[in-house]
Amino acid sequence: MPKVEWSERLSVGVDLIDEQHKVLIKRLDDFAEAVHNHHGPREITRTLGFLMDYTDIHFSTEERHMTAGAYPALDAHRTKHEEFKGALARLGEDFEEEGATQGLAESINTLLINWLVAHIQNVDVQFGVFLKEQGITLDAEG
Ligand SMILES: [Fe+2]
Numbered sequence: 001m002p003k004v005e006w007s008e009r010l011s012v013g014v015d016l017i018d019e020q021h022k023v024l025i026k027r028l029d030d031f032a033e034a035v036h037n038h039h040g041p042r043e044i045t046r047t048l049g050f051l052m053d054y055t056d057i058h059f060s061t062e063e064r065h066m067t068a069g070a071y072p073a074l075d076a077h078r079t080k081h082e083e084f085k086g087a088l089a090r091l092g093e094d095f096e097e098e099g100a101t102q103g104l105a106e107s108i109n110t111l112l113i114n115w116l117v118a119h120i121q122n123v124d125v126q127f128g129v130f131l132k133e134q135g136i137t138l139d140a141e142g
Pocket of ligand 1: 062077081119123124
């Protein structure tokens with residue numbers, strides 16, 4: 001199973017967001033691992049629940065700071081977040097219907113891991129640049 005770990009190449013140059021990305025990646029990885037290793041349904045559901053909860057927390061943090069900073073690309077960025085949440089919800093439905101299939105494990109790897117890494121590198125990075133240009137610093141509480 002391809003393992004995703006946070007590294008400097010995923011840094012958006014903002015500590016608060018980088019720290020949240022580390023947690024998000026860890027939770028995604030925990031979920032992917034639970035499916036890949038055929039953990040019990042309760043365990044898989046639990047890891048997916050943690051992932052969904054943290055996704056909401058993290059996206060809300062980003063969007064709150066985008067709103068506060070009058071970030072011009074907020075709407076487009078929010079749409080991306082909704083896409084990701086939709087993909088997570090669909091994975092949850094697939095799991096409920098079919099269990100921890102090979103197909104589910106592959107969907108998590110390809111869709112979510114690729115999506116998240118690409119999103120951080122291509123989309124979140126732009127927000128980091130914007131914050132820097134505006135001279136906005138985010139405090140650790142989010
Ligand atoms: Fe984002």
